[in-house]
Amino acid sequence: MIWHIAKKELLLNLISARFILALLLCLLLIPVTMIVSVDSFNNQYRTYQVAKDGAEKEQNSWRVYSAVRPTIVLPPQPLSVFCQGISGQMGHSVKIKLGEKPMLGEGQTNGRDNPLLLSFFSIDFVHIVAILISLLALIFSYDLFSGEKENGTLKLMLSNSIGKSTVIAGKITGVFLTLIPILLLCYLISVLIILFTPQISFSASEWFAVFILFLSSFLFMASFVGMGILVSVKSRSSFNGIVISLFLWLWFLFLWPNIAIYFAQSNVKIGMLDQLQQSMDQYDQELYKKRDEIAQKLPELYQYWNANGGDDGYIELSGSPLPTMDNNRRLMELFEPIRIEYADKKWALQQEYLDKLENQEKIARYLSFMSPSELFGHISSMICGTGSGSYFELLNQTRIYRDVLIQYFRDNKIFSSFIYFTPQPERSFFKTYDDLLNVVTGGICKNRQELKTWMDAHNGSWSVIWTVPYPEGSYSTYPPLDLSALPKFTRYKLGIDKSLPAIFTEAGTLLIIFILLFSLIYNACIKYDVR
Amino acid sequence: MLKTIILTDIKQNIQSLKLQITFVIMLVVFTVGSIAYVFQYRNALEDYRKYSSKMQDELKMKADINITKLAVEKKDYLFSPLLNGFIDDAKSQFIPNNIKYNAYNVYEYSINRKTSNPYLFLSNELNWGFILSILTSFAVLLLSYNAISGERELQTLKLILSNSVSRGVFLFGKYLSIVISGVLMVLPGLLVSLIILLLSGILKVNTLLAFQITGFMVAATLFISAISALGLFCSVASRSATVSLLISLSLWSVFLIFSPNLAVFAADQLFKIKNSETVQSEVNMASDAINKAAPEGSWSMNGNDPFFERHELRAKNVTDLMNSEKQIKDEWYNNQFGQYEKASRVTYISPISLLGMVSESLMGSGYPRFRKNWSDLHTFQNQFLTWFKALDAKDPKSPHWYNPYEDVSTSRQKIKFEEIPIYTERMMTIPQRLTTALPGIMLLVVYSFLLFGITVVMFNRYDVR
Numbered sequence: 001m002i003w004h005i006a007k008k009e010l011l012l013n014l015i016s017a018r019f020i021l022a023l024l025l026c027l028l029l030i031p032v033t034m035i036v037s038v039d040s041f042n043n044q045y046r047t048y049q050v051a052k053d054g055a056e057k058e059q060n061s062w063r064v065y066s067a068v069r070p071t072i073v074l075p076p077q078p079l080s081v082f083c084q085g086i087s088g089q090m091g092h093s094v095k096i097k098l099g100e101k102p103m104l105g106e107g108q109t110n111g112r113d114n115p116l117l118l119s120f121f122s123i124d125f126v127h128i129v130a131i132l133i134s135l136l137a138l139i140f141s142y143d144l145f146s147g148e149k150e151n152g153t154l155k156l157m158l159s160n161s162i163g164k165s166t167v168i169a170g171k172i173t174g175v176f177l178t179l180i181p182i183l184l185l186c187y188l189i190s191v192l193i194i195l196f197t198p199q200i201s202f203s204a205s206e207w208f209a210v211f212i213l214f215l216s217s218f219l220f221m222a223s224f225v226g227m228g229i230l231v232s233v234k235s236r237s238s239f240n241g242i243v244i245s246l247f248l249w250l251w252f253l254f255l256w257p258n259i260a261i262y263f264a265q266s267n268v269k270i271g272m273l274d275q276l277q278q279s280m281d282q283y284d285q286e287l288y289k290k291r292d293e294i295a296q297k298l299p300e301l302y303q304y305w306n307a308n309g310g311d312d313g314y315i316e317l318s319g320s321p322l323p324t325m326d327n328n329r330r331l332m333e334l335f336e337p338i339r340i341e342y343a344d345k346k347w348a349l350q351q352e353y354l355d356k357l358e359n360q361e362k363i364a365r366y367l368s369f370m371s372p373s374e375l376f377g378h379i380s381s382m383i384c385g386t387g388s389g390s391y392f393e394l395l396n397q398t399r400i401y402r403d404v405l406i407q408y409f410r411d412n413k414i415f416s417s418f419i420y421f422t423p424q425p426e427r428s429f430f431k432t433y434d435d436l437l438n439v440v441t442g443g444i445c446k447n448r449q450e451l452k453t454w455m456d457a458h459n460g461s462w463s464v465i466w467t468v469p470y471p472e473g474s475y476s477t478y479p480p481l482d483l484s485a486l487p488k489f490t491r492y493k494l495g496i497d498k499s500l501p502a503i504f505t506e507a508g509t510l511l512i513i514f515i516l517l518f519s520l521i522y523n524a525c526i527k528y529d530v531r
Numbered sequence: 532m533l534k535t536i537i538l539t540d541i542k543q544n545i546q547s548l549k550l551q552i553t554f555v556i557m558l559v560v561f562t563v564g565s566i567a568y569v570f571q572y573r574n575a576l577e578d579y580r581k582y583s584s585k586m587q588d589e590l591k592m593k594a595d596i597n598i599t600k601l602a603v604e605k606k607d608y609l610f611s612p613l614l615n616g617f618i619d620d621a622k623s624q625f626i627p628n629n630i631k632y633n634a635y636n637v638y639e640y641s642i643n644r645k646t647s648n649p650y651l652f653l654s655n656e657l658n659w660g661f662i663l664s665i666l667t668s669f670a671v672l673l674l675s676y677n678a679i680s681g682e683r684e685l686q687t688l689k690l691i692l693s694n695s696v697s698r699g700v701f702l703f704g705k706y707l708s709i710v711i712s713g714v715l716m717v718l719p720g721l722l723v724s725l726i727i728l729l730l731s732g733i734l735k736v737n738t739l740l741a742f743q744i745t746g747f748m749v750a751a752t753l754f755i756s757a758i759s760a761l762g763l764f765c766s767v768a769s770r771s772a773t774v775s776l777l778i779s780l781s782l783w784s785v786f787l788i789f790s791p792n793l794a795v796f797a798a799d800q801l802f803k804i805k806n807s808e809t810v811q812s813e814v815n816m817a818s819d820a821i822n823k824a825a826p827e828g829s830w831s832m833n834g835n836d837p838f839f840e841r842h843e844l845r846a847k848n849v850t851d852l853m854n855s856e857k858q859i860k861d862e863w864y865n866n867q868f869g870q871y872e873k874a875s876r877v878t879y880i881s882p883i884s885l886l887g888m889v890s891e892s893l894m895g896s897g898y899p900r901f902r903k904n905w906s907d908l909h910t911f912q913n914q915f916l917t918w919f920k921a922l923d924a925k926d927p928k929s930p931h932w933y934n935p936y937e938d939v940s941t942s943r944q945k946i947k948f949e950e951i952p953i954y955t956e957r958m959m960t961i962p963q964r965l966t967t968a969l970p971g972i973m974l975l976v977v978y979s980f981l982l983f984g985i986t987v988v989m990f991n992r993y994d995v996r
Binding site for chain 1: 548549552553556560563564567570571578581582585622625626627640641642644648650651652653655656657661665666669673771773776778780781784785788789791792793794795796798799804806807808831867868870871874878897898
């Protein structure tokens with residue numbers, strides 16, 4: 001009997017204007033959304049390829065260990081075409097430095113070359129489905145009972161020997177039977193578009209995630225069906241019913257999410273990243289004072305022949321004489337561990353900042369438990385691996401990798417080795433700077449004093465007297481480092497299995513809402529006045 | 532007769548459930564939005580002041596070193612937070628608000644995200660523009676979708692029209708009543724919000740603020756009339772109220788959700804421009820060509836001696852490099868602006884986007900503000916360069932070989948901080964804002980007229996039985 005009633009509902013709905021309009025909306029909105037998302041993903045992938053090639057090229061050019069600061073480039077999430085989450089806001093590359101722990105990624109991942117286009121809030125698949133399906137759920141269920149009552153057919157149906165529960169169950173099943181094909185159609189269109197995009201290929205776990213996404217959309221739809229039916233049963237007329245349902249829809253989908261985030265933002269003050277940077281810079285100044293203290297005790301530190309320097313302690317010397325080289329080695333040995341220590345001090349400040357970010361996000365997330373559409377949004381981002389939890393974990397993994405790398409440096413005593421800052425083999429160091437000048441100028445200038453005299457007399461560069469070539473003094477003589485033993489960053493897969501517990505909590509809440517609604521409906525229906 | 536129709540309808544609307552629910556929701560959202568805005572604005576202003584004072588300190592430091600360092604060092608100009616964000620922030624979180632420049636060139640623009648939390652989902656601010664575009668438009672559509680088809684279903688339409696009232700007058704009366712009901716719905720919320728903001732003390736009451744608030748109210752009324760015309764059109768498009776509702780909801784969803792996606796789609800597929808990798812490789816190729824053609828010694832440098840002859844070659848080479856990059860990048864930037872503007876125009880089929888465009892212009896924020904700063908900074912950069920060159924000319928210790936990136940061959944005298952020209956943003960004047968907003972306003976008026984005209988034509992053939 002339930003099936004009969006359900007079939008009647010389904011067939012009536014199929015020929016109604018509502019259904020045709022629903023199909024039209026799906027056919028119009030879903031393909032455009034998917035094409036925009038796929039385009040964005042292709043852009044992100046292209047940017048990723050360029051960044052990855054750049055990082056690899058850079059890695060293959062390092063000649064000394066003080067340059068070894070690997071850049072981890074994160075590939076774009078394929079599932080982000082379904083749910084973008086926060087993947088457009090997180091940077092895609094993380095540089096591992098000794099002097100600072102990575103806090104947030106760098107670089108743009110929004111996939112738009114023209115930054116102005118970011119101001120168009122393009123909506124991803126999950127949000128369009130949420131908006132459409134919830135609207136349709138309300139439209140198909142608002143007059144489930146009140147409509148029949150107004151038509152006078154409800155009392156006719158119940159005057160037969162079928163129980164109220166059968167009618168209720170049948171009608172509700174009918175609504176679900178009408179909505180499931182529409183939901184399926186949305187997913188089918190998107191899956192087809194994915195299959196026809198050559199650059200995106202999903203693995204088995206990703207298709208499984210799409211399936212779980214479909215199931216959660218179903219749960220979401222059910223909660224809105226429940227809401228619509230409850231309103232239908234409780235309101236005096238179907239006209240009132242639709243008005244209340246629509247305002248509920250507007251509230252849950254458009255107003256509450258913005259209110260929740262706005263509230264979270266005004267409650268937790270973060271401050272500008274610049275201020276954090278300033279405080280960290282103060283630590284850096286302290287650090288460099290310490291370096292100067294150590295450097296003062298080491299003579300002939302700066303008698304460079306060829307020198308190159310840069311960020312995070314990168315220093316590359318070649319051709320300098322032994323005293324310079326050895327003193328630099330002792331400087332590195334003493335100083336680099338202090339640099340690492342200071343990174344931990346800076347981390348305390350960074351952690352504070354991150355905690356504020358996390359608190360804001362937590363408040364927004366807890367507030368979102370009050371709206372089924374927000375719950376659905378969070379669940380989808382967790383399934384697709386584009387939620388905040390995934391990124392927190394990912395950056396954590398980069399910090400762990402940094403510790404592994406530092407341990408590797410320590411285990412191999414790299415800070416105390418010459419290879420940390422010079423590719424030149426020890427045996428080819430000149431004993432003193434004067435020896436170097438003597439050889440290189442073919443004996444014309446035997447020491448620094450004579451060179452200065454010559455330069456003052458000839459007012460210019462001394463390249464004319466540099467007659468003996470000195471290839472060991474130039475970087476290009478030396479090959480890049482063999483980094484095959486260097487620990488590599490194991491690709492962290494932002495996947496569904498990592499966030500299952502969190503998904504269960506939020507899905508559980510949806511389920512509870514669903515059960516609550518339907519028990520309320522059942523109670524109200526039993527007491528319903530069918531006249 | 533017209534007055535009677537209007538008054539009865541307004542009374543009916545006010546007593547209806549729809550209006551009452553909307554009224555309550557609107558009051559809640561306006562209140563929450565205004566209170567939260569006060570905190571947010573204070574925080575944003577404090578952050579900006581700290582940032583500016585740090586920038587000032589850096590400038591002082593450079594001025595103390597030498598004037599060339601001041602000229603060649605790339606500076607960032609960050610836009611300040613605007614007080615009128617409570618009316619409409621014109622998506623200022625997503626429009627570029629940071630421009631890099633030095634005395635020789637304006638280099639690039641970017642979005643400085645240093646106050647936003649990347650872990651939060653993107654959201655809208657609860658300002659007046661947001662409330663109007665989402666809540667009010669929805670409520671007005673709900674008010675108007677059954678103006679005609681609902682009356683027809685209730686059988687009262689034929690009764691009204693059997694009187695000596697013409698169809699046109701009747702329709703016009705309905706239209707006005709919806710517009711007036713819509714405005715009445717919004718006004719109390721706006722007033723409450725204004726009171727909260729005035730009490731908080733963050734508002735500076737002056738002509739500009741009065742202009743912005745009045746302007747926004749005029750735009751809001753035009754917007755409400757456009758949406759009312761749309762709702763009335765949906766009402767006349769069908770004989771059943773339910774179908775009218777569906778049509779109006781679909782149109783609302785399409786306008787609200789679809790038009791941004793459509794704009795991005797149009798930008799990607801129809802208004803394609805070069806991507807950043809292509810541009811970068813063009814810049815690199817041009818640089819390589821210049822470097823190859825550079826005469827011998829263009830790369831020598833002697834930090835201690837500005838008059839080292841090779842510095843002249845170096846200055847020329849670096850200037851050529853800068854100019855070639857500038858030419859390619861400026862062209863690309865103009866293409867980006869064009870792409871964005873064309874994509875925006877695609878969204879103007881939606882009255883919601885039109886409202887956004889008008890409020891953006893009236894507030895002097897968002898994209899018009901960015902473009903104005905971009906061109907004003909170019910002017911300032913030229914003035915700054917002229918000032919620098921004049922000072923440099925007076926210095927006998929400078930060979931006057933202008934090098935845009937390096938401190939090797941121009942004046943090294945120090946300068947007092949008070950004498951440095953500093954860029955201050957000039958906000959758009961009221962006439963400028965009106966001119967920018969005018970196309971949007973006209974479009975809204977045309978929208979209402981056109982839709983109402985079509986509705987009249989359709990209503991004249993409407994079967995009232």
